[in-house]
Amino acid sequence: GAVVSQHPSRVICKSGTSVKIECRSLDFQATTMFWYRQFPKKSLMLMATSNEGSKATYEQGVEKDKFLINHASLTLSTLTVTSAHPEDSSFYICSARETGIFSSPLHFGNGTRLTVT
Amino acid sequence: GQNIDQPTEMTATEGAIVQINCTYQTSGFNGLFWYQQHAGEAPTFLSYNVLDGLEEKGRFSSFLSRSKGYSYLLLKELQMKDSASYLCAVMDSNYQLIWGAGTKLIIKP
Numbered sequence: 672g673a674v675v676s677q678h679p680s681r682v683i684c685k686s687g688t689s690v691k692i693e694c695r696s697l698d699f700q701a702t703t704m705f706w707y708r709q710f711p712k713k714s715l716m717l718m719a720t721s722n723e724g725s726k727a728t729y730e731q732g733v734e735k736d737k738f739l740i741n742h743a744s745l746t747l748s749t750l751t752v753t754s755a756h757p758e759d760s761s762f763y764i765c766s767a768r769e770t771g772i773f774s775s776p777l778h779f780g781n782g783t784r785l786t787v788t
Numbered sequence: 789g790q791n792i793d794q795p796t797e798m799t800a801t802e803g804a805i806v807q808i809n810c811t812y813q814t815s816g817f818n819g820l821f822w823y824q825q826h827a828g829e830a831p832t833f834l835s836y837n838v839l840d841g842l843e844e845k846g847r848f849s850s851f852l853s854r855s856k857g858y859s860y861l862l863l864k865e866l867q868m869k870d871s872a873s874y875l876c877a878v879m880d881s882n883y884q885l886i887w888g889a890g891t892k893l894i895i896k897p
Contacts, residue, residue: 677830705885714889715831725804764830776821777885779830 673699673765677780684755685788689708692750692783694765700745701767705777709762721748745770755787789813792888794876799894800866808874808891816881822850822861825876825890831875834861847849863893871895 673735674697684690694704699716719740720728740750748767752759762784766777800806803862813822819838823831835844837852837859849862861874876888 715887716887717887762828776833776836778833782830784828 673767673769673775673778675765675778675780677783679783680781681784681786683786683788685729686752686756689751689753690755690785692752692763692765692785694748694750694767694780696746696767696778699767700759701748702745704742704748704765704767704772706740706748706750707764707766709764709782711762718750723748732757736744755785757787760785760787790805790878790880790886791881792876792878792886794874794888794891796889797894798890799896800863802866802895802897804866805862805864806866806893808863808876808893810857810859810861810888812857812859812878812886812888812897814880815876817854818879818881818883820850820852820859821877821879821885822859822873823877825875826872834874838864866895868895868897 673677676695676697678693685714690727702723705716707715708718709715718733718784721740721742723745729735739752742748766779768777769775794810821836822834824834825831835850837850842851847864852859873890873892875890877885
């Protein structure tokens, strides 16, 4: 089955530093990947749609200069949380869908738990 | 606006059957997905319905009625490991997923 690998699974960083999270589709190509954020006991919140070879599309209220997204290849998207602050602490999850197959399900990475101290 | 409604929380007994409902109002429809999410983990895919009717997959079944904007996930022979949140998501006319808030299912012995 389709596998999405996300790293790191857990990261603790100091306030003001930047953190990069990688999302890879291991056995399929993904022109589009999605980045979600989830607070405890809350639903998934779509942050941005990552498009291979072009700029990401950000949801309303999400700062594009703070959450930098790079989708350099058909199998890799990265999310960089810049100048992290404690309020950025959250569970970040990426997902991907096979290119050209709109009815295929989203496959999720295992998520990254970010703690900013 | 687009809206997905599902109960916040449900409780059921081990070995029993539970039905989790989902109603939706979206701009267009290109299928409905059910995902399972255990606490602290990412969602995992359970089922996909795009035509009316029942899709059965082992202990889990999912039903869709497009005319009613309604779906349900049926879980049989409940096991303790089924305790999780169940997320309903609808793909709209732009192939974007609209997510429900999830239903937390608590299984009691």
